[in-house]
Amino acid sequence: MNGTQGFYEGGERVTATTANNHRARIFSALLVGTMLGGMAQPLWAQAAAPPTPAPAPAALPAPEVPGVVKSVNVTGNERLEPDTVRSYVKLTPGESYTREALDQALKDLYETELFADVQVRDDGQGNITLQIRENPVINRIVLEGNKRLKSDKINPEIKLAPRQIFTRSKVRADVNRIIELYRRQGRFAATVEPKMVQLDQNRVDIIFEIHEGDKSKVRKINIIGNDKFSDGRLRGEMATKQTGLTKIFSSGTSYDPDRMSYDQQKMRQFYLTNGYADFRVVSAVAELTPDKKDFIITYVVEEGERYKFGDVDLESEIRDIKADAFKGILPMKKGDWYNAKLVEDTVDSITESVGLFGFTPDVRPDFNRDKDDRTMGVVFKIMQSPRVYVERIDINGNTHTKDKVVRREFRLSEGDAFNSFKVKRSRDRIQSLGFFQEKFEVEQKPGSAPDRTVLEANVEEKSTGELQVSAGYSSLEKFIVDLSIRERNFMGKGQEVRAGVSYSTYSKSVELGFTEPYVFDKNIAVGFDIFRRDYNSFNFTGGSDRNTTYEQTTTGFQIRAGVPLTEFITMAVRYGLSYDDVSLNKFTFFTDTDGDGIRDACDPLVAGRYLCDAIGKRLTSSVGYSLVFDNLNNRIRPSRGQRAVFSQDFAGLGGKVRYIKTAFEATKYWGIGSGFIFSAGVEGGYIKGLGQQIRLTDRFYLGEPEMRGFGIRGVGPRVIRSFYDTANKMFSTENNLTTDDALGGNTYYKGRLELEIPLGNGARELGLRPSIFMDIGAVFGVRKPALINPESAGYPFLRDENGNYLPVSRPILDSQGRQVYLVTTGDFAGRSTLCAIGYSESSNNPCMGDSQNDKAQNTISAFREDFVGDSAKPRLSVGFGVNWNSPFGPFRIDVAKALLKEKGDNTKLITFNVGTQF
Incomplete structure (x- = not known):
């Protein structure tokens, strides 16, 4: 039966024939059933099957004469208005119609995708009925099985949404979209099965059952046509890596078409850098294995011949720029192997250098290739590009940071001539604020005229406030507790406010600070700090055991200001006032010199003369300045540039302490390609007393960290106290029979070389940043202290008849300076008391008994002191370390071996610092 035939059913002529009508409905149901399956049963089975029509009478020949539409009625509609349904068909009362027009109406209604079933009925008198069943309304969208790709990443990408009309095309599109999202993650085996659950009121739940599958890895990278470099060498240049045990932390083993294009560029760049100017990638094919788990990538390359640089020259078309003045910055020479990267870097270098003179140059390399001699001549031409002016500076994305905080870091203003060097400098300054994302660029967009440009800074803010309570363990200070509050962008004004309290076994501190980088919107920074620090020094009493020596309490404040002198040079001035109290425990280090029971003097036998000289209360009033040169590309995590600081502080503007301290430090960073960052640093200092010796607490110290x-x-000068070993009749140098006190130095120097090694994306995501390093340095320049040893006059230890040194005793006093006694007989023998005769548990009770007690004595074994380590000879160590932003807090571990050291230096192989945040 063809589409032009019909039959009568119940007195009505069905113009869309039974065959076509049923075929359309069955086709629709099968299409939905193929695509959707319900939770309890396939989606196509959820909808009720269309009623089976009653047997029709024998078909009669359809009249060929066109009819006239009398009325168009709509039945079965629930949400849609009848006029809305009529608007989808081209049937208008009063106009003629044919069977073809009715068939077209049926097609038009299905094409709207609003209906699950449609019938067009004609009663033979021109009364046409559109019988419809509307598509259901989506109640909710459910994602199941998505563990690697969270719902908040998928939902914004799909078209279906609650309260929308269900359509099959949107379901198909959403399935394809979800699969595409998983393919972008390298999961090419992912499958999505949509299902529908029928609800009341013609509503449905759409469920996407997701089977994510494993990431499709790169099983093998084949390279064909490479003779000059091995496959392994070329794979090392690629971001994509083959699977293997050494790549378990790398996300580069996943297949990514975009990364594959990047790898081709990296390969081309590698060959061009090594002189192969004719290199090209002939083809690049990625084949998915039959199990859809892995990819095999094959590159076909042509290396070509290797070229050397020919004649290299520089020409200038700018009248005020002399080419000869800039030829010295050309790094390549005739006969060197050709290096395309070097040419690019030279273009940037010339552009920046000329830009410093206020010009906007257009530097273009003109190549002269000689295939016979295999040379590549280069002429760098400096041309004046048309003047372009900054029409507008737009700053987007700063919801918290005030606009002026970003704008004041621009080295260009609206109306200035465009300068690429100043744009680059502006980017570095904005990034160094630490308020925004790391990879930040200032985009250049066309302005309203050809000589106008718009600079657009699209920033993405990150958290600048820190509220941290941390606890941990350090190999330096044992148990550590730290509470700090810091806001580096207070109220979005770029101000820094901080407060902190820290406590450890050997140090405690409370600090408050504030910095305003732009006072009254002028490029002048001011700030102040208020602090209280308690520090307990210690020495080593054998092995890693420590003994607290002097205690230093410092209370004070500092005010500071900074003014830029040039773009890269800043001058900072400061004034500080602090009160120091250096003390020793009287019951450990003091003795009674006049027999009145009061510990009134520091005992050199216990403390050493150098510690006795350090105690006291002193007021330090100091003024200082610093000259800072800084052109780092990022002050937080620099990869290029240098920073140098020269500073001097003068103490003596009041107070008791007088000295002048000079210090210098400089660091330079190089990004040497492929993510490697090499840095070198030097520093040194000298302090000179003005009419007085430098105190122990003001000297320089060097060592961990x-x-x-x-x-x-x-590292550096120290006094080693060796105790007498009566068994061997000698002063022992064993660790358990010595103490070690660092004295510091008046002069020091230190150098550092470090290479930060990039890891794969997986390791970077874990926050791992390993490095190898070399440290060198020394501290020296103190006057030899008065020592206690057998060679010195007045040595307090006497010998017995056998030549052994006898110990010296000191009385043991209580906290009020009273003699402590030991009970020798009776029920309380072995106990201590303040009673010379008898016994009493406390000083408030009377002494009971008549036993004679012995005075308690502190026995000091004979010892000798040696002054060692005061040498400018370098100490050298090499090692490796890892920074890890672990889930439980920052972690740093260093393994270093001291290769050069002097007598008395204390070495340590492994140091670490770990904490946790909560």
Whole structure:
């Protein structure tokens, strides 16, 4: 039966024939059933099957004469208005119609995708009925099985949404979209099965059952046509990596078409850098294995011949720019192997250098290739590009940071001539604020005229406030507790406010600080700090055991200001006032010199003369300045540039302490390609007393953590106290029979070389940043202290008849300076008391009994002191370390071996610092 035939059913002529009508409905149901399956049953089975029509009478020949539409009625509609349904068909009362027009009406209604079933009926008198069944309304969208790709990443990408009309085309599109999202993650085996659950009121739940599958890895990378470099060498240049045990932390083993295009560029760049100017990638094919788990990538390359640089020259078309003045910055010479990267870097270098003179140059390399001699001549031409002016500077994305905080870092203003060097400098300054994302660029967009440009800074803010309560364990200070509040962008004004409290076994501190980088919107920074620090120094009493020596309490404040002198040079001035109290425990280090029971003097036998000289209360009033040169590309995590600081502080503007301290430090960073960052740093200092000796607490110290491979204050002058070993009749140098006190130095120097090694994306995501390093340095320049040893006059230890040194005793006093006694007989024998005769548990009770007690004595074994380590000879250590932003807090571990050291230096192989945040 063809589409032009019909039959009568119940007195009505069905113009869309039974065959076509049923075929359309069955086709629709099968299409939905193929695509959707319900939770309890396939989606196509959820909808009720269309009623089976009653047997029709024998078909009569359809009249060929066109009819006239009398009326168009709509039945079965629930949400849609009848006029809306009529608007989808081209049937208008009063106009003629044919069977073809009715068939077209049926097609038009199905094409709207609003209906699950449609019938067009004609009663033979021109009364046409559109019988419809509307598509259901989506109640909710459910994603199941998506573990690697969270719902908040998928939902914005799909078209279906609650309260929308269900359509099959949108379901198909959403399935394809979800699969595409998984393919972008390298999961090419992912499948999505949509299902529908029928609800009341013609509503449905759409469920996407997702089977994510494993990531499709790159099983093999084949390279064909490479003779000059091995496959492994070329794979090393690629971001994509083959699977293997050494790549378990790398996300580069996943297949990514975009990364594959990047790898081709990296390969081309590698060959061009090594002189192969004719290199090209002939083809690049990625084949998915039959199990859809892995990819095999094959590159076909042509290396070509290797070229050398020919004649290299520089020409200038700018009248005020002399080419000869800039030829010295050309790094390549005739006969060197051709390097395309070097040419690009030279273009940037010339552009920046000429830009410093206020010009906007257009530097173009003109190549002269000689295939016979295999040379590549290069002429760098400096041309004046048309003047372009900054029409507008737009800043987008700064919801918290005020607009002026970003705008004041621009080295260009609206109306200035465009300068690429100043744009680059502006980018570095904005990025160094630390308020925005790391990879930040200032985009250049066309302005309203050809000589106008718009600079657009699209920033993405990150958190600048820190509220941290941390606890941990350090190899330096044992148990550590730290509470700090810091806001680096207070109220979006770029101000820094901080407060902190820290506590550890050997140090405690409370600090408050504030910095305003732009006072009254002028490029002048001011700030102040208020602090209270308690520090307990210690020495080593054998092995890693420590004994607290002097205690230093410092209370004070500092005010500071900074003014830029040039773009890269800043001058900072400061004034500080602090009150120091250096003390020793009287019951450990003091003695009674006049027999009145009061510990009134520091005992050199216990403390050493150098510690006795350090105690006291002093007021330090100091003024200082610093000259800072800084052109780092990022002050937080630099990869290029240098920073140098020269500073001097003068103490003596009041107070009791007088000295002048000079210090210098400089660091330079190089990005040497492929993510490697090499840095070198030097620093040094000298302090000179003005009419007085430099106190122990004002000297320089060197060791862990500044110089890895050595213990805390482990480098430089010190006094080693060796105790007498009566068994061997000698002063022992064994660790358990010595103490070690660092004295610091008046002069020091230190150098550092470090290479930060990039890891795969997976390791970077874990926050791992390994590095190898070399540290070198020394601290020296103190006057030899008065020592206690057998060679010195007045040595307090006497010998017995056998030549052994006898110990010296000191009385043991209580906290009020009273003599402590030991009970020798009776029920309380072995106990201590303040009673010379008898016994009493406390000083408030009377002494009971008549036993004679012995005075308690503190026995000091004979010892000798040696002054060692005061040498400018370098100490050297090498090692490797890893920074890890672990889930439980920052972690740093260093393994370093001291290769050069002097007598008395304390070495340490492994140091670490770990904490947790909560």
